[in-house]
Amino acid sequence: MSENITLTLPDGKALEVPVGATVKQAAAKIGPRLAEAAIAGKLDGSFVDIRMPLSTSGKFEVVTMKSPDANDVCRHSMAHIMAEAVLKLFPEAQFGIGPSIENGFYYDFLLSRSLTPEDLEKIEKEMQASIAAKQEFTREELDKSAARKLFGDLKQSFKLELIDEIPDQKVSVFRHGGFVDLCRGPHVPNTGAVKFFKLLTIAGAYWRGDEKRPMLQRIYGTAFATKEELDKHLAMLEEAKKRDHRKLGKELDLFSIHEEVGPGLVFWHPKGARIRNAAEMFWKDQHYKNGYELIYTPHIGRSWLWETSGHLGFYRDSMYSPMLIDDQEYFIKPMNCPFHIMIYKTQMRSYRDLPLRWAEMGTVYRYEKSGVLHGLMRVRGFTQDDAHIICTPDQIEDEVREVIRFSLFILKSFGFEEFKAYLATRPEKAVGEPARWEQALAALKRAVDQEGLVCEVDEGGGAFYGPKIDLKIKDALGREWQMTTIQFDFNLPERFDMTYIGADGGHHRPYMVHRALMGSVERFLGVLLEYHGGNLPLWLCPVQVAVLPISDKHLEYGKKIEQALRTRGIRTFLDTRSDKINYKIRSAQLQKIPFMAVLGDAEANANTITIRKRTGENLTGIDLDAFVTSQEWKKA
RNA sequence: GCCGGCGUAGCUCAGUGGUAGAGCAACUGAUUCGUAAUCAGUAGGUCGUAGGUUCAAAUCCUAUCGCCGGCUCCA
Incomplete structure (x- = not known):
């Protein structure tokens, strides 16, 4: 019996192939070169291995090294190649899982001893040998019982556990070299198809992410279909290191954390405090302008x-x-909300008073496990740019939309440009009737849509007391950072018995929304530093203009300029050291000061300044007032 | 909290059993200079902390604190 199936190609053409034809055979029907280049197929959006017999019609695509999906396939194969290398060096190794991830792959192993960086080199060598040998990947379908026997004989208990969880009766395994793995695929034709990789780090990881289960050793690697992409990625990792806010914080003298005082407790130095203060002043001003009242609580x-x-x-x-x-x-306090509610309850509130929008830079303290602390990003004492909106049910949607709009405005003011929304739905353990959850979620969703944000749904990711929207920003290196969080609360109004008098004269339960736009001020400033690589927008710079006299002769004129700038509200620093101008420029440059006023005879005589921008550009012999009102100044 | 690594001068780092080193920064002096490091000198560390092994410990062992990379967590 020779039935056919119909594969619809990306260009819309239909390709008839017999049932049971493999991706490779289907590709061969399109062209022999394509068959040669094929590393995987895609049927209705799901990957299929090139060796896998096709049995259903659908939208079909051949993946080659040039496809956007190539990296994914390569990385997965690379994980197998790494596992093979580990097996050679550690014959007793037990294998966990080894998926492809963003920018790379990993594999988890249970080994008799801890891995060292030298082991990584050895493993890389083995991998290179395997790649040079161009070993075929072969695919095999087994009954579960046969698979159990196979992995039982290999003493791979983790794999046995995985087999038990697969609902199908048949499972597939892939082999290459001496390595065999339970795997859905797809894989490249042979180990020679992937070349560009680097092993990066060794880390601990719980089996199945469960802290009650054994800790395995995980090796992270990166791999790309082309050398250019790999090099670009490695360069990006270097750049990320340079931008690390902990490094910048030290170099620019912004903040410190002291072992003697306690981990996760931040000290803001004068320059860091300048940045923070500029951010907070802007924030407060904008909150008043956008219908909020500011409050202070204990x-x-x-x-x-x-x-x-x-x-x-x-x-x-x-x-x-x-x-x-x-x-x-x-x-x-670990949160500010109960305090805000206390203020609400000091009076009988009318529906005419609502919505109430109360904001506070509230410093909270939370015990964070020691292993999670990280610079400014994860700390034990931090300041939330918190606010609570208390409103009637029919005001809620407008309020949420307004918060999103306001948030985007604030974030854009700090230079952030790319945003993504995450909508978190009802978790298992939750308070509030499902109907109210649904209503709130719908309101959040509509608000996100109206602002034209890309939105992803985080199923069950909400807080126990209500659904939430998180806004994340994407930085120049493609990393995402959580900033704004907007959370419904079905819990507190109930618990504190908050009410307002409605138009009907009866008591009603108000809706309450928690929101923090920056999230934590500490983390926000950390992200801000990394985002701009330390080159902050002018309005946030601790020093905006460094005044640099060419020699001590020009010190007097330098003082005059410094004072003139200061009286115009500009933050300055006068370099009085008797060093050469080269040295002073270098030093200002390393401090990432946006403008340097270079002052010598020419400037002193003409009563002008020469500006060197941190970009290296020069504006020679200009008038001070003309400069501070210029586009150059405003744009910086 | 868990796994692994690390902790030496303000900073970046060298020093694997024989009485602590470099560069930068700081300080002093000289130099007065036009767009990313002028020269010379001075000072600075009980090697995270506490025990232990040893004739002898920055170095080896144990505990503890902290940091780094992950995992788990993040109201």
């Missing part, structure tokens, strides 16, 4: 507050131990 509160809010029930583990004051337990 840092600690009695246990009553945290019992009522539910924090002690849900998050006690990440709250600091109570302190006893007059025999009463007080806790340092």
